[in-house]
Amino acid sequence: MDFLLIGVCLNWLLRKPPGWILCTLGLFFKMLPAVNSGCPQLCRCEGRLLYCESLNLTEMPHNLSGVMGLSLRYNSLSELHDGQFTGLMQLTWLYLDHNHICSVEGNAFQKLRRVKELTLSSNKITQLPNTTFRPMPNLRSVDLSYNDLQALEPDLFHGLRKLTTLHMRSNAIKFVPVRIFQDCRSLKFLDIGYNQLKSLARNSFAGLFKLTELHLEHNDLVKVNLAHFPRLISLHSLCLRRNKVTIVVNSLDWIWKLEKMDLSGNEIEYMEPHVFESVPHLQSLQLDSNRLTYIHPRILNSWKSLMSISLSSNVWDCGRNICALASWLSNFKGRYDSNLLCATPEYAQGEDVLDAVFAFHLCEDATDPTSDVNLLSAIANNSDQMFSYSPATVNYDMQDTEGDRTTNAVTVTIVNENPENAVQIHKVVTGTMALIFSFLIVVLVLYVSWKCFPASLRQLRQCFVTQRRKQKQKQTMHQMAAMSAQEYYVDYKPNHIEGALVIINEYGSCTCHQQPARECEV
The missing domain is CATH 3.80.10.10 (Ribonuclease Inhibitor)
Structure with missing residues (x-):
């Protein structure tokens, strides 16, 4: 506006003398607020x-x-x-x-x-x-x-x-x-x-229908219940990093559009099997630096839309219960951290999870120890039977924040794998491989003999063929001799009267020819 006013003033100054007055008044009123206030x-x-x-x-x-x-x-x-x-x-x-x-x-x-x-x-x-x-x-x-x-x-x-x-x-x-935040609808x-923050009330975030990003990291939350965010229908990112969370549950059946969740740096030991079924659009999940020992197969089945996951720095138990996670990681096409290390049992400590599964044959069929078939895919589809629960457990107090109710304590115990069984299976597989190797050596010797001594083998084969032909010729000659020794007799009995009289009066003779028509001629 200042440049426009100056341009108009110059135009009037060059053409009309009254422009002096108008220009001066315009600049005065334009600068009046600045004159009154001044610049401190x-x-x-x-x-x-x-x-x-x-x-x-x-x-x-x-x-x-x-x-x-x-x-x-x-x-x-x-x-x-x-x-x-x-x-x-x-x-x-x-x-x-x-x-x-x-x-x-x-x-x-x-x-x-x-x-x-x-x-x-x-x-x-x-x-x-x-x-x-x-x-x-x-x-x-x-x-x-x-x-x-x-x-x-x-x-x-x-x-x-x-x-x-x-x-x-x-x-x-x-x-x-x-x-x-009930009035903060935008x-x-x-x-x-x-x-x-040590806890969250169920309706703490009521009214935030347009909220897309929520940060709750670096607090003192000890429990995460996804039912505390029931009306955040537009939420895409939830950050709960670096709290003191030990358990993740969901006491409300509902679906929301969450795409990114960060639970890293907590103390999570247990997650309800159905907890991620309410977030079917989840694409990024961080669970690193927790105390997880295994992942329930139902949770793995609910991770269908994931494109990125972080699971490192947990206390993975590389026993039988790790098979479902190993199978899922083998088929996962997204990004995940590669340094997943075993914490237990002792013979697998420090080993990569996937390497331990194949090295110690943790997921082979127990009914057929000589089989070298990998059962990871079968375990992923039906591995609920591989998890056992006993009273020697970690108990979690699942009391709701509002104190309205208290759910049952969760008891979880993971069965450790016996290393002696793994060693026996390893020995059986080794013996089977040795037998297969011996058979391959025999086949190799025969092949080399065929290539190095072809003349001898061909003569031996020719001898067998000649002997077989002679046997066939002898059998053919015996059959022909037996056929020539046989005699064929044909009774001639004429059916008409003349023929009968000729025979009676001894008029003429009857001869029987065997070949070619084997008929009697008079």
Whole structure:
């Protein structure tokens, strides 16, 4: 607008003398807000944007009317009093991070209805009143990271229907009140990582229908129940890294669109077999650095859409129960970490899981020890029988956060593989391989003889053929002699009278010829 006004003024100055007056009035009214407010000393002004950063200020600058953006970063402000920003009704963003603010009064941001971005990170705020954000209904982004917040008031975010991003990382928050985000229907990003959360209420995240990314890493959660996120229908990424989770369950049957889950760096020992059936679109899963000893086959069957998985740094038991996981990894076409090492039994410690399965023949058919057939695929389809449960177990208290109910204790014991059976099977397989090797040597000797002494073998074969022909000729001659010695007799009995008279009167003679027609001629 300034350049346009200057261009119009030049045009009038060159053509019409009255342009002097109009130009002067226009520039005067244009510069009037800046003249009234001025630019505070040592601050930097860019039009209606004011930057008073790293000046060690302990109080707010004066005469800031008309400012649309105010940055007071890296100063020494300690308190925000009621009505401290009165007169900044045009303000759209306010940066107050990296100060020493320890208290904020309830009406400190009064009349800042146009503010869309507020940053209060890296201060010493311990508590925020319920009415802190009430005067700013148009907020889109709020940053409260790196403070000393210990509790959140139940109605702290009431009325923030346009809020899309909320940062509360690195505070001392121990509990998330029920329905505290109920009005934040446009929120898409929520970060409550690096706090002291020990549990989650069932309806802590109620109302976040558009939330796509949730960060809860580096807290003190000891149990993850996917039923705590029932209404996060748009959630794509859930980060629970570096907590103290020992068990993962799901007490609610529902389906959601989660694509990425990070459970690494916890103490997970048990996961319910059906826990991942509610997330059929899961593509990335991190389970490394936990205490897993095996994966239930039902869990493996629910990992149909995975493209990336991390399972390293667990205490894998390379006994019979590892077969289902080994089979799944053999057929998995996505990315997974290759350093899956056995922790037990003793004879397989430090070995790669897949190498141990093949080296110690852990997944061969127990009914046929001489068989060298790999049964990994069969184990993957029907390996529920390979898991046994006994009272010598680890018990988990599955009490719900709200205390409404308590589920039964989960008892799990993994049966270790006997190394002596593996050694016996290994010996039998070795003997079988030796027998096959001997047979191959005999075949090789015959082949070499055929190639090196062809004449002798051919003469021997010719002798056998000649002897066989002579035997056939002798049999043929005996048959012909027997046929020539036989005589054929034919009785001639004429049927007509003349023939009979001739024979009676001895008129003529009757001769019988054997060949060719064997008929009697008179």
